[in-house]
Amino acid sequence: MNSVFLAGLYRELLLAIRDTADVVTPLLFFVLVGMLFVLGLEPMPELLQAVGPGVIWVAALLSALLGAERLFRADYQSGALELAVLSPEPLSLHVMAKLCGHWLVSALPLLLLSPLLALMMNLPTQALSVLALTLLLGTPVFTILAALGAALTVGLRGGGSLLALVVLPLTIPVLIFGSRSVVQAVNGEEVTGLWALGMLAVLALSLGPPAVAAAVRISLE
């Protein structure tokens, strides 16, 4: 059981190292979206500080969506996904390994990049730890929901915009709790949304892998 998970994780990381473009593109996209907002708005420090948490969270969400579109595509085309379905080990374990690997190469660097965006948005330093913590709790949920959408649309042509339409409404609670918690931290108020984010993360981590596995099965039927 365990070796399946580790082998899957190793494969995912190896693929990411061999093809860095796939990993770097969503990260650059994350920074670019942040920059575009600044350029689209007036660069007034108070204004940037007010909209900053929301912009960073939306940018993280869109970046997760962009990265997830290709999550299953190569495995679907090469037949590796079919082998995972046919293998005697539970499919959710394969899926879990894939999602963990994907999170490590897509969301973790994004987390490390988030202080950069916080600087661009003129967020005070006291909010940085809350921003990192909320992203740590929220990005796994984004990864799982985006993977669900990606698994459902993997067999369709032009699944990108469909993926967004299907996934984005489901991500709203995470966006609200994450972004608002950062806003509270920026304003120096008590942060009250963390427990809800943690709850959503636990819910997604426990129900997500079987749901994504079911979605993969449906797409391969």
Added chain:
Amino acid sequence: MGKESWRWFHRFGSPPHVYGLADRMVPWFAILGLACLLTATVWGLAFAPPDYEQGDGFRMIYVHVPAAWLSLFVYVLLALASAIGLIWRMKVAHAVAIAAAPLGAAFTFLSLATGSIWGQPMWGTWWTWDPRLTSQLILLFLYIGFIVLNRAFQDQRSGDRASALLGVVGVVNVPIIHFSVDWWHSLHQPATIAKFGAPSIDTAMLIPLLVMALGYKLFFAWLLLRQLQAELLQRERRAAWTKALVTGPGGTVK
């Protein structure tokens, strides 16, 4: 308790059986639904007393609230049918979910539109990020995602199962969305806007509202059955029973 007791359930898996059943039920729902709608409209618009604050403006409640109730109800129904379709691989259940989706979306849109029209004189603006309006808007997007995903597949069965899974995930998400939107709203705007449809509503206003809600439900059931029949005919267009419907028993195609 034997196989016998489950026969009624298994028969719902048979499209011709459900089609025939719908045919027999449609007149009842149609007549009762229209009667309720008509009664409640006349009662609510002409006989219910005007509100002491909102005057006649409150009468929008008779269109708005039943639609809002129904929009959530239909989504739960859609998710239930989806789950039944996924678990027992029942084609008819998927057809019910697909038939219900555009109706639910329409009721959601109706509640949004009437809420907005009511908000213009009451709140002084067409749109405000009231938690209920916001939740309804998200619900509308959930419906649209469901419909679009289902239609995106060439193969009907894959589309049915994919959208069904989305429906089930969506229904888990609906209470979370409501909760998060309420929380979001409570942070920056502590209840300044008077809640709409408060429990302190007068009985003289409430009774027509309940009749209207019942009328909406029956009206929905009528539309759902008709939509379901159309969906079944379309899906089973190559089956013998649909051909028999067109030609009559033993007849030939004209």
